[in-house]
Amino acid sequence: MATKAAGGAVIGLAAGCTFGATPAAQEIQQAAAQDAALPELKWQMATSWPVALDTIFGGAQTFVEAVKALTGGRFVIEPRAAGELAPGTQVLDVVSQGAVPIGHTASYYYVGKSPAVAFGTTVPFGLTAQQQNAWFYEGGGLAILQELYQEKFNVIQFPAGNTGAQMGGWFRKEINTPADLNGLKMRIPGLGGQVMAKLGVTVQVLPGGEIFQALQTGAIDAAEWVGPYDDERLGLNKAAEFYYYPGWWEPGPALEVEINLDEWKKLPELYQAAIQYAAYVANMTMLASYDARNGAALQRLVEGGTKLRPYSEEILVAAKAAADELYEEFSAADADFARIYKEWDAFRKSVQGWHDINEYSMMNFVHGTLG
Incomplete structure (x- = not known):
């Protein structure tokens, strides 16, 4: 090309x-x-x-x-x-x-x-x-x-x-429902942070090098960075116990x-x-x-005591609804966002429709057969 x-x-x-x-x-x-x-x-x-x-x-x-x-x-x-x-x-x-x-x-x-x-x-x-x-x-x-x-x-x-695809962040306590997010202080940038804000989270944006101390001292209750390899190098597993997935915002x-x-x-x-x-x-x-690196890093984290947790369907549904609402708000208020979102969304529907039929169906079968 x-x-x-x-x-x-x-x-x-x-x-x-x-x-x-x-x-x-x-x-x-x-x-x-x-x-x-x-x-x-x-x-x-x-x-x-x-x-x-x-x-x-x-x-x-x-x-x-x-x-x-x-x-x-x-x-x-x-x-x-x-x-x-x-x-x-x-x-x-x-x-x-x-x-x-x-x-x-x-x-x-x-x-x-x-x-x-x-x-x-x-x-x-x-x-x-x-x-x-x-x-x-x-x-x-x-x-x-x-x-x-x-x-x-x-x-x-x-x-x-x-x-x-990134992970869904480190939390100092378990979260099971959208109500559990209310009032949490979390390091999360971008539109993901704005979606979390709609769910009641107090959002902070910190550089990577500042996350560990903020999480360890309790200045924040949760944080996301990238995934197992980077998160391990930052020591985030030593500051919070619960590691959530998927990273739906990234x-x-x-x-x-x-x-x-x-x-x-x-x-x-x-x-x-x-x-x-x-x-x-x-x-x-x-x-x-x-x-190449995230799989082995995740295994080390789990063996070291990290507790993996999936986001509940209730949280994912609430987050998706909040994201859709956010896109509507930005499209109404910002001409650049509206123009790019329209083209991006058309491409998303096309490529994800193709991947749903071909790639995801195969991967779902393969993952279901792995022992």
Whole structure:
């Protein structure tokens, strides 16, 4: 498939994830080697992640390593941990202002600026990672979001990571009904947080590196981050006993690279192509890393005393109703949200209808036969 960037560069994205082995990567590398006039650039990248989270911060590292390799070492980007160049939830701000040329973050941290940006990461009861990528690359999702970002924030962005389906959070006590959520203080960002607020939760948005202390001290009663591998590294299992699933508010959350639009326009087309390709590589490899690591991490957590609990059907039904109500409210109040939601929802119905018939039916059978 091919992706056309705002700057006019077009790169073919091969199916493989190892950038050095694909035709697109080889074409970029060869062109860079043959063009002695390409400038040497060094950028600093703000991220929303602590370095200790080697998979999610690793997505930023994968991206910058790919850019460096594709440009023959002439375009070097240094990723910095959350808090070094900007607070973890303010990466878009500093990139938009031009204080930092590039960032790696999650769009749903910024729904207070525009609720429509949530579609760049995930929304409650939305798309899986596979479906999200289909919408971005083949369903027009990336193009419509890029238009929004350029108009509102002077930024161009590309998907550059996906955690896959997340867990439903850590709780210091069991919850069985929607009434049990009322009054809880919970760390949860994005539209998922707004749905929880409709269910009576007091919502807080904290960077990943601050969650453990807040949960351990009782400053919050519950928290969600990503899933078993990251949550174990943050030590959340030592701060709360009950681990809920599914993470209905984050079925396939994407992360993104954001570039200040003025800086983007200054880049040679070849460097723009390298950024696009490197973002694609980071998007694919992060998802593979989480899928490969989460199973073993979950087993370790359970063996260590974590108590897995499914959300009750009563809670899921209440959350779905609250989410649908939220989408109606945003569509009525925000033209950007209404426009993107309409296109996104049509794609969702189409792709989920297909997956219901084919993939989900097979997986339900296979899971039912596993001993």
